[in-house]
Amino acid sequence: MIEANGLRKTFNKGKVVAVDDFSFSARDGQITGLLGPNGAGKTTTLRMLYTLLKPDAGCMRVDGIDPEVEPLKVRRLLGVVPDSRGLYDRLTARENIRYYARLHGIGRKETEKRINEFSQVLDMDEFIDRRCDGFSQGQRVKVAIARALIHDPRTILLDEPTNGLDVMTTRSLRGFLRDLKSQGRCVVLSTHIMQEVAALCDRIVIIAHGRVAAEGTADELLARSGESNLEDAFVKLIGSDEGLLA
Amino acid sequence: MIGVFIKELLDNFRDRRVILNTLVFTPIFGPVIFVVLMAFMTQQATERMEAPLELPVVGAEHAPNLIGFLERQGVIITGPPEDPERAIRTEEEEIILRIGPDYGQAWNEGRPAPVELIVDQSLRYTGATVSRVRGYLNGYSGEISQLRLMMRGVHPELTRPIQIKVTDLSTPESRGGMILAFLPYFILITVFMGSMHMATDTTAGERERKSLEPLLINPLPRWQVMAGKLAATTAFALMTLALGLIAFVIAMGYMPVEDMDMALNLDLGVAAWAFVLVAPAALLAAALLTILASFAKSYREAQSYMSMVVLIPMIPSLWMLIDPARTETWMTLVPLLNQNVLILELVRGEPVNLAWVGLCLASTSLAALVLAFIAGTLYNRPKLIFTSG
Numbered sequence: 001m002i003e004a005n006g007l008r009k010t011f012n013k014g015k016v017v018a019v020d021d022f023s024f025s026a027r028d029g030q031i032t033g034l035l036g037p038n039g040a041g042k043t044t045t046l047r048m049l050y051t052l053l054k055p056d057a058g059c060m061r062v063d064g065i066d067p068e069v070e071p072l073k074v075r076r077l078l079g080v081v082p083d084s085r086g087l088y089d090r091l092t093a094r095e096n097i098r099y100y101a102r103l104h105g106i107g108r109k110e111t112e113k114r115i116n117e118f119s120q121v122l123d124m125d126e127f128i129d130r131r132c133d134g135f136s137q138g139q140r141v142k143v144a145i146a147r148a149l150i151h152d153p154r155t156i157l158l159d160e161p162t163n164g165l166d167v168m169t170t171r172s173l174r175g176f177l178r179d180l181k182s183q184g185r186c187v188v189l190s191t192h193i194m195q196e197v198a199a200l201c202d203r204i205v206i207i208a209h210g211r212v213a214a215e216g217t218a219d220e221l222l223a224r225s226g227e228s229n230l231e232d233a234f235v236k237l238i239g240s241d242e243g244l245l246a
Numbered sequence: 247m248i249g250v251f252i253k254e255l256l257d258n259f260r261d262r263r264v265i266l267n268t269l270v271f272t273p274i275f276g277p278v279i280f281v282v283l284m285a286f287m288t289q290q291a292t293e294r295m296e297a298p299l300e301l302p303v304v305g306a307e308h309a310p311n312l313i314g315f316l317e318r319q320g321v322i323i324t325g326p327p328e329d330p331e332r333a334i335r336t337e338e339e340e341i342i343l344r345i346g347p348d349y350g351q352a353w354n355e356g357r358p359a360p361v362e363l364i365v366d367q368s369l370r371y372t373g374a375t376v377s378r379v380r381g382y383l384n385g386y387s388g389e390i391s392q393l394r395l396m397m398r399g400v401h402p403e404l405t406r407p408i409q410i411k412v413t414d415l416s417t418p419e420s421r422g423g424m425i426l427a428f429l430p431y432f433i434l435i436t437v438f439m440g441s442m443h444m445a446t447d448t449t450a451g452e453r454e455r456k457s458l459e460p461l462l463i464n465p466l467p468r469w470q471v472m473a474g475k476l477a478a479t480t481a482f483a484l485m486t487l488a489l490g491l492i493a494f495v496i497a498m499g500y501m502p503v504e505d506m507d508m509a510l511n512l513d514l515g516v517a518a519w520a521f522v523l524v525a526p527a528a529l530l531a532a533a534l535l536t537i538l539a540s541f542a543k544s545y546r547e548a549q550s551y552m553s554m555v556v557l558i559p560m561i562p563s564l565w566m567l568i569d570p571a572r573t574e575t576w577m578t579l580v581p582l583l584n585q586n587v588l589i590l591e592l593v594r595g596e597p598v599n600l601a602w603v604g605l606c607l608a609s610t611s612l613a614a615l616v617l618a619f620i621a622g623t624l625y626n627r628p629k630l631i632f633t634s635g
Contacts, residue, residue: 084456086459087455
């Protein structure tokens with residue numbers, strides 16, 4: 001469960017406003033999509049939630065805990081797959097996951113058990129003991145997800161999870177995210193691909209220029225914009241087609 | 247923190263290039279250069295002192311007695327080259343003796359008879375030859391002046407109002423230490439070279455791979471992440487140092503120390519002391535390089551900083567070479583300089599001054615901890631976390 005209220009973040013001493021008066025919430029058992037063109041402030045928002053950036057103003061709660069006050073506690077609650085997957089190429093997939101398990105203080109036996117589970121669910125058996133050097137994008141995302149979820153977090157943040165994935169991998173990833181949702185977890189993903197939110201998300205938050213342009217289910221957004229498809233609705237709601245080509 | 251430590255070690259041990267560079271080439275590099283250099287120098291020195299001296303003489307016919315004296319001393323007189331000055335400039339000859347036509351006249355009139363030594367004193371390798379020729383000429387001069395005085399009934403001792411006697415108290419160990427002035431540098435450099443790669447890989451490398459952001463989302467304080475990385479880097483530096491010292495001890499066995507009439511006191515015991523002395527410098531180097539590399543955006547940028555830092559341990563060595571002062575207490579308070587002077591004391595075979603060792607360890611550790619503390623705060627700056635923005 002995530003609640004954010006009036007978030008504001010500027011860079012370069014206030015000259016660049018990345019996020020301004022940004023409020024949204026994400027509930028457990030739902031997939032919430034942050035939809036917006038590149039540079040709209042999606043990643044900045046997520047970074048504030050996972051404690052790498054401090055907001056200039058506003059407040060956040062993750063399961064009732066303030067990331068600014070108790071960053072370590074929040075990091076324990078969150079499973080984060082950032083935009084940059086950042087695997088260690090010289091380590092095997094298993095060692096990559098094991099490293100994070102260790103940083104979370106998970107015991108060795110428990111770690112191996114969970115890695116084997118993830119390997120099954122995410123179909124990683126074939127490459128789990130190979131070095132990450134030379135992995136495909138799809139394989140990398142799978143390892144990054146397993147690594148981020150090794151401590152069984154209740155809330156999961158994914159930044160552009162399907163970036164660079166082929167159709168089949170995207171499909172299976174969506175299936176996996178739905179599984180997470182049905183387990184009652186709170187899943188938040190950011191994307192600039194409308195089909196993705198349409199196919200996956202229970203609630204959509206459209207971001208443009210660091211602000212919330214619209215919020216609701218896909219049907220609500222269509223109704224509000226008066227358009228018949230989501231793409232047109234999106235363009236209408238953010239007020240321009242800027243960033244859509246990217 | 248231990249998790250970070252183990253992972254960084256594992257990660258870097260997988261990189262064969264790093265292992266080869268850091269744990270094989272770096273430790274060997276110093277001793278090999280050192281031994282080759284020393285062997286070359288001593289060989290040259292002994293060759294020069296023992297080989298028969300060939301001396302080209304211009305105008306030998308003007309001073310047959312002098313030439314006869316030189317020949318009796320074992321000097322081989324050769325014919326002069328056509329252009330003596332050019333022969334010296336082109337380094338064909340090291341030294342040429344020129345006797346002018348007015349030699350005989352000056353001699354007969356009792357004035358100092360001029361002889362000329364044509365040399366290039368900027369060529370240091372000619373020094374031994376030049377001083378040998380000077381020695382012979384002075385010998386001849388002395389012999390003649392004594393004869394002249396005796397002919398006039400004057401006791402030759404009168405011309406020697408003082409007698410200089412040098413009592414050389416240097417032990418063979420201390421003479422070895424003089425030549426070994428650069429040994430501390432070769433030892434200190436191992437901790438810098440040893441931590442260089444690791445410091446870059448764990449910070450700038452992590453940023454370049456974009457793995458820093460996910461790493462810092464893990465629930466441990468950032469200073470602990472940094473501490474783990476620093477510990478791994480320091481461990482690497484210590485390994486390189488240990489291997490380097492062992493390589494030095496082995497290499498000393500191949501040094502022509504007998505030819506140099508000196509004993510180099512670098513056995514395992516001294517190496518162990520040197521390890522203890524330099525150990526805090528490993529953390530110092532690791533922290534310093536880590537701080538620098540943290541500010542670099544890429545691996546390449548970091549490496550360009552590194553190459554400059556590696557010159558730092560050279561400063562005290564150069565200074566000691568230019569101004570070889572006695573060890574004083576304040577020197578043991580300056581990190582890197584203190585390792586320098588104390589290692590020199592050790593290889594000279596002087597007894598270990600525990601107070602100095604204590605000061606050295608304390609001051610270096612303090613500097614290292616300050617740097618490590620600074621490094622620990624670095625990841626609190628968002629600028630150092632994200633590759634862009």
